[in-house]
Amino acid sequence: MLRHSENQVLLRKVVRDFVEQEIAPMAHKIDEEDTCPVELFQKTAQLGFNGVFVPAEYGGAGLGYTEMAIVLEEIGRHSAGLAVGLVAHYMGVYAIMTWGSDEQKQKYLPLLCSGSFGGLSITEPGGGSDFAGQKTIGQPVGGEWILNGRKCFITNSHCMGVNVLTARTGEDDKGRPQISAFIIEGDTPGHKPGRKEKKAGLRGSYTGEIILDNVRLPQENLLGKPGDGAKIGLGTLGEMGRGGTAAAALGIVRGCLEESVKYAKERIIYGKPLAKLTNIQFLIAQNRTDYEAARLLTYNAAGMKDAGKPCASELSIAKYFVVETAVKAAKRTMDLMGGYGVISDYPVNRYLRDAVAAIPACGTSHIMQVIIAGGELRK
Numbered sequence: 001m002l003r004h005s006e007n008q009v010l011l012r013k014v015v016r017d018f019v020e021q022e023i024a025p026m027a028h029k030i031d032e033e034d035t036c037p038v039e040l041f042q043k044t045a046q047l048g049f050n051g052v053f054v055p056a057e058y059g060g061a062g063l064g065y066t067e068m069a070i071v072l073e074e075i076g077r078h079s080a081g082l083a084v085g086l087v088a089h090y091m092g093v094y095a096i097m098t099w100g101s102d103e104q105k106q107k108y109l110p111l112l113c114s115g116s117f118g119g120l121s122i123t124e125p126g127g128g129s130d131f132a133g134q135k136t137i138g139q140p141v142g143g144e145w146i147l148n149g150r151k152c153f154i155t156n157s158h159c160m161g162v163n164v165l166t167a168r169t170g171e172d173d174k175g176r177p178q179i180s181a182f183i184i185e186g187d188t189p190g191h192k193p194g195r196k197e198k199k200a201g202l203r204g205s206y207t208g209e210i211i212l213d214n215v216r217l218p219q220e221n222l223l224g225k226p227g228d229g230a231k232i233g234l235g236t237l238g239e240m241g242r243g244g245t246a247a248a249a250l251g252i253v254r255g256c257l258e259e260s261v262k263y264a265k266e267r268i269i270y271g272k273p274l275a276k277l278t279n280i281q282f283l284i285a286q287n288r289t290d291y292e293a294a295r296l297l298t299y300n301a302a303g304m305k306d307a308g309k310p311c312a313s314e315l316s317i318a319k320y321f322v323v324e325t326a327v328k329a330a331k332r333t334m335d336l337m338g339g340y341g342v343i344s345d346y347p348v349n350r351y352l353r354d355a356v357a358a359i360p361a362c363g364t365s366h367i368m369q370v371i372i373a374g375g376e377l378r379k
């Protein structure tokens with residue numbers, strides 16, 4: 001049985017109150033106008049959400065991944081786009097917190113906890129799933145690194161304060177690409193946002209290109225050692241991004257459940273509430289069951305991460321199941337609403353667009369299945 005502590009229950013109430021006051025009233029406008037309300041990110045920083053799992057000595061709230069999931073579920077309940085922006089920020093934070101030197105943590109984590117946007121830049125036009133195929137180059141020249149290349153589909157691309165980015169820095173002794181990770185401040189000369197994508201869903205967070213045009217970085221901006229890029233990039237996606245995306249999508253599943261119940265009670269048909277029809281009750285039962293399963297998987301994986309247990313498979317299972325479930329729950333809820341389901345005054349068609357857009361984020365469902373099956377086959 002999943003049971004949250006008293007403090008976790010209290011945290012959920014604080015986040016929910018904030019979301020209902022500050023985000024829910026804006027959620028439709030954010031989606032319609034396809035903007036990223038950066039001012040909200042300052043408010044979430046003030047409440048301690050931006051560094052929820054960061055130790056207090058670096059300016060964070062000193063909590064864990066379960067608390068992170070609570071924050072993301074609550075924000076995702078009304079704006080999965082904003083929640084995914086926070087997931088990307090958390091990835092940048094996590095990479096520095098986990099692999100940074102003490103100087104790097106002292107320099108960047110307080111900044112990231114107090115309102116500067118973080119992110120993780122891996123994907124390139126040549127393919128996000130093919131990590132080793134990336135072409136961005138980092139060359140060591142005269143004691144510095146010079147970076148050139150182009151990243152795409154990067155969340156927070158147009159508001160990034162601190163970017164953790166991977167680049168090819170040579171070959172290892174077996175001739176395979178050596179990939180390293182760097183910390184780049186957003187205003188570093190040559191580091192600039194490129195094209196901003198118009199997404200079907202998850203509006204509320206920017207997704208776009210990052211151009212690297214002769215970006216010069218001192219040695220101290222290397223994260224970890226040369227060649228640690230795969231460990232850092234894939235580790236961050238696997239250990240942070242997937243659990244975060246699952247939690248954001250869990251908010252969508254809960255949204256579907258709550259909207260289906262509300263609509264079924266309010267809509268009068270044949271002189272009585274829609275909820276009297278048995279098939280409508282079945283749809284609500286499916287939404288409730290899906291939410292319960294998605295919730296258990298999300299918080300089970302987060303709890304394992306908090307306990308320091310290996311949980312790459314559990315995080316991938318949660319991401320795969322919850323995101324795919326969100327798509328099904330949103331479609332089902334639209335069906336329940338008849339014609340009103342497709343009208344944009346109601347939020348449910350946005351939930352469907354958000355859920356579909358969450359499938360590729362942090363690795364597609366196919367990649368999740370490859371990881372999950374790999375874990376089983378290695379046993």
Ligand SMILES: Cc1cc2nc3c(=O)[nH]c(=O)nc-3n(C[C@H](O)[C@H](O)[C@H](O)COP(=O)(O)OP(=O)(O)OC[C@H]3O[C@@H](n4cnc5c(N)ncnc54)[C@H](O)[C@@H]3O)c2cc1C
Nearest residue numbers: 120121122123127128129153154155360361362363364366
């Ligand atoms: C909303 C959003 C936010 C994102 N944010 C970020 C971000 O912040 N940072 C970042 O670096 N990237 C980000 N991405 C990019 C995301 O990680 C990639 O889209 C994803 O990894 C897939 O890469 P691709 O789009 O190039 O598809 P491809 O890799 O070209 O995949 C195409 C198809 O092939 C399948 N496929 C590929 N390889 C395999 C395989 N080995 N086995 C089976 N099937 C396979 C895929 O499942 C897919 O169906 C974001 C994407 C989205 C949509």
